[in-house]
Structure formats: structure tokens, C-alpha cells
Amino acid sequence: MANYVKKIALAGDWGTGKTSLVRRFVYNLFEDKYIQTIGAKVSKKTVKLGSKEGTHIVNLIIWDVLGQKDYRMIHANAFRGLDGAIFVCDLTRMETLQGIHDYWYPQIVKVSGKVPFMIFGNKSDLKEQHKFGLSEIIGVGATIGIPADFCILTSAKTGENVEKSFLKIARACLSTPERQVYDEEKHTGIYLAxxxxxxxxxxxxxxxxxxxxxxxxxxxxxxxxxxxxxxxxxxxxxxxxxxxxxxxxxxxxxxxxxxxxxxxxxxxxxxxxxxxxxx
Structure with missing residues (x-):
């Protein structure tokens, strides 16, 4: 039985529901109250994935990254050594979808290169407040090389598509080379212009x-x-x-x-x- 460790990040603007999605997947819990993320929250979830070669144990190290775009050093640190990433947008706020294309995707590619990506259109339960849908997400995904079947509507509140989508990215991560999860490279002399x-x-x-x-x-x-x-x-x-x-x-x-x-x-x-x- 093969055992793997894979580092994935949830990236997206503030308030898109990244923390709630992790809580739903890891603990099967949902909290309506907004939880402000300081830096990055790190969680672990072990899953079993079957294949023709047998059963794989995948230890997912999940980084829930601060959604404020001003914190570039934190983002660069969190994105280092990724095996996969989930971009999260809020279906009630169109600008959060554009933010994936303009900021979050370039930031990750710059640090970790092109790894398996997914886009979660979160808050699918708030249908009356939606400003865009799956077709728009697929359209943005196409511009950055994310296949249509890796663009998913989710709800941290109801759990819709959450677990199966995390398992999908976990399976995709198995195609990436096994490597150290924690990059020990040190960067000295932090300087601000x-x-x-x-x-x-x-x-x-x-x-x-x-x-x-x-x-x-x-x-x-x-x-x-x-x-x-x-x-x-x-x-x-x-x-x-x-x-x-x-x-x-x-x-x-x-x-x-x-x-x-x-x-x-x-x-x-x-x-x-x-x-x-x-x-």
C-alpha cells in the first residue's frame, strides 16, 4: 500500500469560504461566523484512493491561505513546494473570480510552477444572490489551462461537492513527483523598499x-x-x-x-x- 504526502493550498480572496471548506472536508463542520485567517492555517487529512495499482494512502497537508492580496511574502511562503492548489471564488461576488485570473494563479505559478489546479465556485446554496455561475468559472479556467471538469460548484454550508472535489485534487496530485513537503530553504535579510x-x-x-x-x-x-x-x-x-x-x-x-x-x-x-x- 503506497503512502504519499501532498501539500495543497486553498487560494482566493477574503470571505470566499476557504476556511469553511477546509473545516467541512477535514472535520465535517460548518461555522456561519466569519473566521479571520492570520497568515495561513494548516490542516491535515488522510484519505484512501483506489486505483489499478492498488490502494494509495494520501496525507493531504492543506494550507488555507490569507485572502488579503497585500501579504505577498506570506503567500509566497505558503505556495512554495505545492503539489496542487484549489482556487476559491464566491458566487455572490464577481470580482473574486477575476482575482483568480489576475492575482492568485500568477502568484502560485511563479513560486511552484504549474501543478494540478481546481476552481471551486463556493456558496452554491445562496442561489438568489449569485452574480455568475459555472459557465463563467469554466471560461476563466480555460484561460489558465484548468479543464472544465476541474471547475466545481461547492457549498461549505451544505457540504455539496466538497469531499468529492478534495478527493479529485488529491488524485490529481498523485501525478506530481513525490518530494519534501516542507521546503527548508532559508531566505535571509527581509527588506522592504x-x-x-x-x-x-x-x-x-x-x-x-x-x-x-x-x-x-x-x-x-x-x-x-x-x-x-x-x-x-x-x-x-x-x-x-x-x-x-x-x-x-x-x-x-x-x-x-x-x-x-x-x-x-x-x-x-x-x-x-x-x-x-x-x-
Whole structure:
């Protein structure tokens, strides 16, 4: 019985229902309340897939990626080493379909190349509010090389097409070469040009700076999630007060991890300097 590990990402604009789709597939749960994703949530689901060669065990490492387009470093990190990706659009918001073509597809291809892709048109249960349908999704998919049968209407609320569509991308991922799921390549010297010192760009840089220092990508993202919530960070409009509190919290994490006092203080000063440049 072959055993595989495959990394897939859910990519799409904020509020398209990515987190709810993962919860429905992994835990068979749905939460109406909007859950703000900080950085990227990582979940695991093990599935069995049959084929002529026998049964395959596929461990899906599912990255639910922050939908704010300003956080490019987080996106690049999350998209590194993908075996497949699901683009999610909201059937009640036409701009979320265009965002797949204009932003999310180019971002993934730039980092991971052309891997198996699907498009989920989510919120199929809200029929009276739909602004577009399957034909429009297929049309956009055709422009970026996604076959029509990999364009699906889904509902995280009712579960319509969710499980079978995740299984479809899992099967497609079996065609990609087996490789390390976690890319250990390190990128040093995070730098922000002066023209991109917005609060969002600074938060993006601070998160990736911490992940690089911490060294464990998935565990680090979980810590980011907790510290950002404790700091009261609004990912849409982060403010300096919350950013400073966030930097204080991750400083404490680094001290608890056993990083030297000198290195921690240097990291702290560097991150405060980033915040100081926000206009």
C-alpha cells in the first residue's frame, strides 16, 4: 500500500469560504461566523484512493491561505513546494473570480510552477444572490489551462461537492513527483523598499521574519495566529499599537524557545524599526 504526502493550498480572496471548506472536508463542520485567517492555517487529512495499482494512502497537508492580496511574502511562503492548489471564488461576488485570473494563479505559478489546479465556485446554496455561475468559472479556467471538469460548484454550508472535489485534487496530485513537503530553504535579510512601508506590508514582513527565525514553518504559523489574535490585529487595517503588541508577544516566544538574548533583542529592534517607517 503506497503512502504519499501532498501539500495543497486553498487560494482566493477574503470571505470566499476557504476556511469553511477546509473545516467541512477535514472535520465535517460548518461555522456561519466569519473566521479571520492570520497568515495561513494548516490542516491535515488522510484519505484512501483506489486505483489499478492498488490502494494509495494520501496525507493531504492543506494550507488555507490569507485572502488579503497585500501579504505577498506570506503567500509566497505558503505556495512554495505545492503539489496542487484549489482556487476559491464566491458566487455572490464577481470580482473574486477575476482575482483568480489576475492575482492568485500568477502568484502560485511563479513560486511552484504549474501543478494540478481546481476552481471551486463556493456558496452554491445562496442561489438568489449569485452574480455568475459555472459557465463563467469554466471560461476563466480555460484561460489558465484548468479543464472544465476541474471547475466545481461547492457549498461549505451544505457540504455539496466538497469531499468529492478534495478527493479529485488529491488524485490529481498523485501525478506530481513525490518530494519534501516542507521546503527548508532559508531566505535571509527581509527588506522592504520605502515605497512599500504600508502597515500591511510591514505585518507581512514581520510574520515572515519571525517564521524564518523560528525555523518550524507550520508550528510558527500557529504561533503567529495566536499572537496576532492576542494583539488584536485587524488584518484588513493593522494599526501601529497592535503591531507593537504583536512584536512584544513574538519576542517572548523567541526567548521561551531559547534563542539568545542578543539575537532576540536584534530581532525586536529590527521589527520595531519596520513599524516606525509606517506612514
Amino acid at each position: 520605502p515605497e512599500v512601508y504600508t502597515a500591511k506590508a510591514v505585518l507581512d514582513a514581520i510574520i515572515m521574519d519571525f517564521i524564518e527565525v523560528y525555523g518550524k514553518e507550520i508550528e510558527g504559523m500557529e504561533i503567529v495566529e495566536k499572537c496576532a489574535r492576542d494583539a488584536g490585529i485587524n488584518m484588513s487595517v493593522p494599526d501601529k499599537v497592535a503591531l507593537r503588541k504583536f512584536v512584544d508577544l513574538i519576542k517572548n516566544v523567541e526567548l521561551e524557545k531559547g534563542i539568545s538574548q542578543r539575537d532576540v533583542e536584534e530581532n525586536y529592534a529590527r521589527r520595531l524599526m519596520m513599524i516606525a517607517y509606517i506612514e
